[in-house]
Amino acid sequence: MTLLLSALQSPTGPAASREAVRFGDLSLTYGELAAASTALAARIADAGRVAVWATPTPETVIAVVAALRAGVPAVPLNPRTGERELAHILADSEPTAVLAGPDDALPPALGKLRRVTADARAFERTDGHPAVEADPEDPALIVYTSGTTGPPKGAVLPRRAIASSLDALEDAWAWTGEDVLVHALPLFHVHGLILGVLGPLRRGGSLRHLGRFSAEGVARELGSGGTMLFGVPTMYHRLAEVLDGPAGAAGRQALTQALTGARLLVSGSAALPVHDHERIAAATGRRVIERYGMTETLMNTGIRADGVPRPGTVGPPLAGVELRLVEEDGTVLDGPEAIGEIQVRGPNLFTGYLNRPDATAAAHTADGWFRTGDVGTVDADGYVTIVGRKATDLIKSGGYKIGAGEIENVLLAHPGVREAAVTGEEDPDLGERVVAWVVAADPGSPPSAEELADHVAGQLAPHKRPRTVHFLDALPRNDLGKIMKRSLHVR
Known part of the structure; x- marks a missing residue:
């Protein structure tokens, strides 16, 4: 198969000196990231499964890339996870080591694991940059769900699903190695880690992570070469508030110019209110586009870069993804007036919940469709509108x-x-x-x-x-x- 991150395999010449990731004043070129991740991969090759203390730092990038290159499944951990939930995740996933930055203070629950340090400032440089030729179905990441209906479940994401979703977004968004992505998303979930880190690295492009979100940071990075912005609705709401500020307000002009000049503004993880869509469009002339995905399915739908942006919708299914609406009794619905549960099928799906064959079976229909639990509609052009969660948003x-x-x-x-x-x-x-x-x-x-x-x-x-x-x-x-x-x- 094609390597998941082929740009990191053996970067030489201009490719090696191209910036891969930047966090504040610390950046890593492709050559540096390849060397750092290769050295770390050699230290965890026999680990079986590793946890990653997923702070918004280049050390997290090095750790996840090293695990992928070693063919070792990684379990990203939210540093803000409470003691009880963290204990559940560790007991369920059974990692043998934890990858963390040199300055990270780890909680006692991780004390029994072998600590392996990822360091963006000091690492062994090697001549070769080998990577494991893993099977497409091999697990790459185990990402834990939010646990709103019980203890968090570990969604096992194979390399195939990650490659499929990122390549579908390449097609939808005309995403290339020339793009420079700006975001401030956490690195322990699908949006921030898979789309926001592995996306640019799979394309051979660059990531500029803000560390902490701010309108000033967005304006600075988009205004100095950034081409794409990923965010959640709360972030875009705060940007809209700045754009709506009085003329001459600090940062308003710089932010307006930066957003106007960006190639793509993308919102996800929840619905962006139409009011914020309109405020940003009125100030910049640019439309924010939305996409729809889940931990278990990665990306399902998305507004295309060359498509018609329609506020309130998340676009048509991405390449390779099948989508249907289903009534509570299992009847497949059709027509623009139909409203039902969204079910999806395709190469973007996870392989199952770790240690939970019962939950895995319950999440799928007999003919292989995944029950998202989301309720929506599909218009005549195939654009999907999410009404909300079946359990909380369908009244x-x-x-x-x-x-x-x-x-x-x-x-x-x-x-x-x-x-x-x-x-x-x-x-x-x-x-x-x-x-x-x-x-x-x-x-x-x-x-x-x-x-x-x-x-x-x-x-x-x-x-x-x-x-x-x-x-x-x-x-x-x-x-x-x-x-x-x-x-x-x-x-």
Whole structure:
């Protein structure tokens, strides 16, 4: 098979001196990353399985690349994971070593593992850069899910799935080795690590990681040669807030110019509100495009670089991916009015949950489709719109199926609303009633619940109006900026 990261195999000449990754003032060329990862790969070749203390640093890149080159499955660990969850992940995945930076302070739970240091400043240089000729089905990464319905499950991602998704994005986004990607995403999940690190390295391009997200950092890196920006909705919302600031505000002009000059602005991991789409487009003339993926499936759909951007949609299926909508009884749905669970099939899928054959079987249909648990629609052009999660975002009220996402977008378009989330609650008459959770733009003078309910009813339909509105100081979010709806309940 083609090596997963062939650009790192034997870089020489100009290829060796091209910048591969940059974190602040520390950068590694392809030659340096190849040498550092080769030296580390030799030290873990017999490890069986390794954990990676996935800080936003070049050491994490070296560690993951070394594991891939050694043919050793890597388990990225979120440094902010709590003691109980970390203990579960370690017991489940059974790594024999942990790869970490020289200055990383590791928690006691990792104390029993052999520590292998990845160092971006001091590493052994070698003449050869061998890599294991691994089978496409061999596990590359074991990435743990968020655990919203129980303890986190380890999704086993084969090399085939990573290569398939990254190559499909190459096709969709015209992604080349000339692209310079800018992002500030964590490196322990699919978005930040596979798309944000392995994506540029597979293309032979460059990554500039901000370490910590800031509008100033985005403006600086995009304005000095960056061509692509990856972010989550929270990040784009903050950029939109700067763009909406008063004329002459610090950083507004620089950010506007930087975003205008970027080749591609991509948002993922959650839906980007239409209101933020429009604010960014109005200020820069550029449209943010969205894609849709999961830990278990990597990338499923995406707006193409040469396609028509449609705010609120995540584009058509990527090359090689099949997608269908299914009713609760298993009936396959069709037509632009259909709303159902999204199921996918293709080379982008994981091989299963580690040590969980029961969960793996339950996640698939008899004919091999993966049950995403997401609910959506597909228009006549094949563009997919995500309504939300089947468990939390599909509200059945008065005989209607209501998607929380469309109500949230309407609420966010109200000038008195800064943030909004919509859930369903049991109702003796309707079955479920629509409930809105709102952060007011002006907490001292929030819009009334009746005003917001009428706003939704006037824009959508009377049966979609919130029956209850709760005002909060902030919405609960996870590390990716996703709203944790299971945490929204009346106390």
